[in-house]
Amino acid sequence: MFTTRKQYEPYVSPFDPCPPIxxxxxxxxxxxxxxFQPPNLPQFPLxxxxxxxxxxxxxxxxxxxxYEMKTKGDGQ
Structure with a gap:
């Protein structure tokens, strides 16, 4: 599934004093x-x-x- 939210796993040092993310x-x-921008794209009212x-x-x-959830009122 396509999404604009991406994720990655950063390097975690064994000597890092903080709990790693x-x-x-x-x-x-x-x-x-x-x-490219196709012609006749749907537009929002001004x-x-x-x-x-x-x-x-x-x-x-x-x-x-x-940590937020999408709500139905956002048109998604």
Missing amino acids: RVKTYVTAPNQYVG HEALKKGTLWKIFYDPYYGP
Whole structure:
């Protein structure tokens, strides 16, 4: 399944005084996966686009922290 949230396992030193974080996550922007902007993309209404930060729906990605759950009210 495709997701913009990626994860990796960093190096853990045996001499690290803190408990290690075994898996770290990061989020990539959706525009990195579109090679070119196709014509006639669906758009948000202008007042909604200002709130979301983009005019085109395929480029919108609400950020969720790693411990947050997605809610149904976000259109996802």
